[in-house]
Structures are given as C-alpha cells and as structure tokens.
Amino acid sequence: MANKTITVEVKDLKKYFMLPTKKYLKAVDGVSFNIYKGETLGLVGESGCGKTTCGKTILGLYDATAGEVNFDGFSVHKKSKKERKDFTKRAQIIFQDPYSSLNPRMTVGDIIAEGIDIHGIHNGKDRKDKLFELISMVGLNKEHISRFPHEFSGGQRQRIGIARALAVEPEFIVCDEPISALDVSIQAQVVNLLIDLQKKKNLTYLFIAHDLSMVKYISDRVGVMYLGNLVEITSSHQLYRDPKHPYTKALLSSIPIPDPKIERNKKIIPLEGEVSSPINPIAGCKFASRCSLAKDMCRNQVPTLKEVDNQHFVACHFIDRI
Template sequence: MSKTETQDKEVILSVKNLKKHFVVGGGQVVQAVDGVTFDVYRGETLGLVGESGCGKSTIGRTLIRLYGVTDGSVEFKGKNVHELKGQELRAFNRQMQMIFQDPYASLNPRMTVMDIIAEGIDIHGLASGEERRKRVIELLKVVGLNEEHADRFPHEFSGGQRQRIGIARALAVEPEFIIADEPISALDVSIQAQVVNLMKKLQKEQGLTYLFIAHDLSMVKYISDRVGVMYLGNLVELAGSDELYENPLHPYTEALLSAVPIPDPKTAKTRERIILEGDVPSPINPPSGCRFRTRCPKAMEICAKEIPQWKEAQPNHFVACHLYNE
C-alpha cells in the first residue's frame, strides 16, 4: 500500500496508546497490552501476528468491549467505543462483530443453529417469524451450509462447519468490521484454506473490514493487506503484507519469518533460520527498555536503558527498534 493509497483510505478504526493490564494474585499486574497504536482502513484486512501470550487476542477483545481499557483510546468511526452508551452503544454492537477462536466453545450447545445465528437478529429487532427464518437460511447458504442444517445442534457438526456457523452469526446483523480471533487455528489444514477463502469472498461481496489475528504467518500473508507484529504486549513492526515479508526491519520479525516453511526445497537454503535463545519474559515483570532485548541477537547497550520509539522507518513501514533511531 503506497503513501498516497493510505492517505486516500478512510480510517474506520483508530487505536492510540492502548493499554490493558490485569491485576492477578498478590496485587501483581499483567501488562497484557502496553501502549499499542495503529489504524485500520475501511475495506482492508489488518493481520496481527506474534507468539502465544503476546496480547493479540487481548487487543481484539478490548476493541469490541469484551474487556475494559486501562489507558489509551479506541475510536470506531470517530467515536471512543469505551464511552458509548444507549443507542450509540447498541449501534456499535451491531457494526462490530467477532469470530472466536474455538468453534466448539463459542456455540451454545443447547441452542439450534437457527437460534444461534438469529440471536443478533432478535436482539436488534431486524426480523421475526418467517422473515427471520429466511434470513438465517440465506446466511447458511452464504457460508456454504444447507437449509437442513438450521434445526440441528452444534454437536452434530465438524469443526469447519461450526466455524462457518460462527461466521454466519457474525454476518447476521450486517456488520462493517469483523475481528477474527485466530478463526482457523483449531481447524484441519484443508478446512483452514476453505474458511479463509470464504472470508476473502465475503469481504469482496459485502465490503467488510477485518482484523485478522493468527499464528500462521503464511495464512496471514495470504489474507492481509497489512501486517502488525506483536511481542510481549507491544507492537514492534507494521507494514504492507508483501513489504513486511520481503523486507522485515525488526529482529523479532526476522526471526519469526525465518521459521516459515518454504514450499520450494530448491530455495530453502537461501534463508537462514534464526533461533531465539531464552524464554519470553513474564508480562508481570517485563525487561527494561526494549522488551525484546533479552532474546535479541542485535541488542545494544541503549536497548536496556530506553524504550524504542515507534517511527516510520520507511514509507508506510513502522518499527520500534533502536537500530532505526537517529
């Protein structure tokens, strides 16, 4: 995405210095997300990647108000989502929806597929009676399921089918923005591609905007326009999908990408595998300065003393690393 392209795009979601901390036993504070800033443009897919426990899912849940905010702001279409009340909050709940990671835990086992998908329709009063049933059947067909599936219960479906039901539920209230929280990680590889292709098709047809949270770097590159890389509650790099994969700037991004399997064995030797030493530090007591410095092969003295500034190192390529500070 070029400089002009981003300037011409409408910002639908703006996250500024977002912090989400949790108080745990003994009064200790887990800094799950600690000062994250990014924008999402209308109609794009922003991918969010990083190791388990880096704060990706916490960001998604905070954006949609499943978690409160410790500090910073989340603005959706110019309004702070954590200050919305009454009708504005009701409208926001319809405009932003979430697809959850676990297709087994995210569907109520006591409800039929008809009632699961229609729950949002009922809450927002969008249809009733025969019209309600018609809308649910249309949604089932959109996600590749049949009318006969409407009266079944979740336990009668495979993981891939359940995730399609989750997508249909998210689409039921005609949202503009969907947070997909690792929507394919619990699925078989063959089903993963089907679900991702379905999401791309729906985005094109309905003009949806996605925040796509995942571990699989290859899949994130396939579906995303831009990709953000997280480490221990911080965003360390953000760039266009192709740019990030071809020209990673942050040492952590380089290490992550070096682990992605290369389909063609002839070119496999051209990439050097970077093995990070040590474990991820605890978010209760993160390292001083740069949080990645304890595992970084390029760490310098300044990395322990100062927090690296988030800056645009190259056009539309942002990074937080002392290697790029003046």
C-alpha cells in the same frame, strides 16, 4: 488499498489485568494503529502476546486501562449503554475455538440469529429467510438450521460462527485466529470464504494469527506484536520482502517458503533466551532478552515505532544496522 478512510483508530491502547496477587499483568501495553475501511489488517505474534486482549478491547468487550479506540470517529469506550449496543451491530468477532464458542444447547439457527433477536432486526418469515440466506452464504444447508453444534465438524462450526457474526450486517469483524483450531486441509476453505465475504460486503477485518503463513495471503497490512507492544507494521508484501525487526525475521524464518531454492538456503533464526514477563516487563525493549543485536540501551530505553521506509514502521534502536 484504494480507500484510505479510517474505520478503526487505536491510540496508545493499554489493557492491564489486575491479578489476585495485586500485580498488573500488562497484556496490551500501548499500541497504536489504524485499520482502513475495506482492508484486512493481520495481527501476529506468539501465544500470550496480547492479540485477543487487543481485539476484545477494540470491540469494547474489555474496558481500556488507558488510550483510545475510535470507530468511525466515535470513541468505543466512551459510548453509553445504548450506543454500545448499536456498536455491536456494526462490529463483530469470530472466535478461535469453534468448539467452545457455540452454545451446545442451542440450535444452529438460534445461534446464528442471536444478534438478530437481540437487536430485533427480523421477525417471523423475515427471520427465517434471513437465516436461509446466511446459512447458504457460508456454504451450509437449510436443513442444518434445526441441528445442534455437536453434529458438525470444526470447519462447519467455524462457518456457523461466521454466519452468526454476519447476521447483524457488521462493517468490521475481529477474526480471532479463526482457522488455528482447524485441520490444515480446511483452513484455506475458511480463509477463502472470509475473503469472498469481505469482497461481497465490503467488510473490514482485523485478522489475528499466531504465525505468519496464512496472514500473508489474507492481509493487506500486517502488524507484529511482542509482549503487549507492536514491534513492526507495514504492508504484507513489504513485511515478507523486507522484514526489519529481529523478531519479525525470526518469525518469518520459521515458516516454509513455497520455493525449493529459497527454502533450501534459508536460515532458521532460532528464538533463544528467556521471554520477559508481562507482569514485570523489563524497562527497555521487551525483546532484548532474546535479541542477538541487543546492547545496554535496549535494556533501558523503550524503542518507539518509527517510520523507516514508506509506511513501514519498526520499533528497534538498531534498525539502521539490520
């Protein structure tokens, strides 16, 4: 990471949803991290741990229950309506499901140009030229512009979603599991396209995924989430070389390592025990119910993120023993 300018600063961010039962579901329960300009920060964790909610709250698509998000020094949640509209030009999202995220009644061209039209960026021939540029940038053809989403495969649809996000020339993109719904055979193509575009356009990414396999490849740093909290964050190299949190270790043990010697001797650490609920989470460490190291204090005291090595932060009471 050559450049250390902070693009996104997330400070003790919370997002609670009020349920019909009048109870709060704590989807994001106090997370703090920075995303530096030009980097890819991976965000991983099991389904339901709050990754999408975190990404959407960072973009101001959800109001925050508490905490702050600053983008390029300005508070995302305190912006006026006009400022928020301007912000949508600078920060975009690519959704997980390329089937439901494209309006089936709009042509591919109109889908891609949605942001251009909302912001009145290009008109007439300019708009058309820009569309041609965008569609070829993501590896599709000019002829595709007049077609409808159902005519495309999952991978092609995700390319359309990427072109739509790029249309307004953003600086920051939340990529919310952009490859999870795709065939394994085309996942790498889409990831390589994202990497390529990042280099060309100096983009900053928050790359969300539910397992650690592809995240290593694309991320400079990786944050691991468990039930609304960040439990570990460090460079992707360090996380794979020396994972510290018991949850990260379990996640890593379940992905294949492309080295037969290591793979053969690798122990899979099963995740046992009951997952604590995001509605009534236990008072202490939310991972305690599944953690083999857990002691009484883990059930009473919330562990905070501590720097245990250079730029390696872990939230665990027993980190020295790990």
